[in-house]
Amino acid sequence: MTETPLLSVARRLDHCTVLGPGNRAVIWVQGCPLRCRGCVAAETLPFEGGTAYTVAELADWLCSLPDVEGVTLSGGEPFSQAAPLAALLDAVRARRPGFGAMAYSGFRHEALRRGDRGQQALLRRLDLLVDGPYVAARHAALRWRGSANQRLVALTDRYAHLTDEPDTSAGVELSLETDGSLSWAGVPPTPGFREGLEEQLAARGFVLHTQARREA
Structure with missing residues (x-):
């Protein structure tokens, strides 16, 4: 019997612009094999922890969101769980064919193209990739990226027009979470x-929520 693939997820968000x-x-x-100095999501680096989801669970969740045009895969390092993420995109697109996909990776596009079968499969399913490690010394206020060495790589025509827009x-x-804590998303400028x-x-009595967990 084929074992159901699981994804280890640090956090998920149903709406982000x-x-x-x-x-x-x-x-x-x-989980991420890289240790970029100044990583803004350090809690996602260890491979221990997180929440285990099946591909089917996450596909049902994504397909239940009516007002999103796609998903962004971040982390952590998405290409460390490339095969189940590729399966997730296939499962979602079987029900929502026009669903878009973007991913972040600390690895360069050229390296991912030479990666294992799962990494190549995920790459083929993406419309847009932000590649390269975060380099604190090159921090810059760029669209969806934290440092000037990182690139926006259009992998399909879906978002190719973005190269002509202001960067x-x-x-x-x-x-605001249901438990009263705050969370945030984005790439700090x-x-x-x-x-x-x-x-x-903290000075105002708020707790920053960084990672959602549940029992698998």
């Missing part, structure tokens, strides 16, 4: 944003 074109769902996977920061979004935000929120 600052991590890719239009209104998007976002999935932050758990400026999309900013960040704050969300200034270095040290997260630390400063956490200090300001």
Whole structure:
């Protein structure tokens, strides 16, 4: 019997306008083999932790969201869980053929093209890729990217027009959770944003929510 593939997820968000074109769902996977200094999502780096979801569970969730045009895969490193993510995109597009897909990766596009079968499969299913490691010394206020070495790579015609638009920061979004805590999404336009935000929120009695968990 074939084993059902599981995805380890650090967090998911059903509506976001600052991590890719239009209104998007976002999935932050758990685990990254890279350790970029100044990573804005350090809690997603360990492969331990996170929440285990089946491809079917996440496909049902994405297909239930009526006002999103696609999903952005972040983390963590999506290409460390490439095969089940490729299966997830196939499952969603079987029900919503026009569903868009964007991903972040600390690896360069050229390296991913030479990657394993799962990585190549995920790459073929993406419309847009942000590639390259975050380099703190090259931090810049760019659209959907944190440092100037990172690139927006259009892999299909869907978002090819973006190369002609202004390359400026999309900013960040704050969300109030049901438990009263705050979470945020986006690529900070200034270095040290997260630390400063956490200090300001703590001074006002707010707790920053960084990672959702549930029992598998």
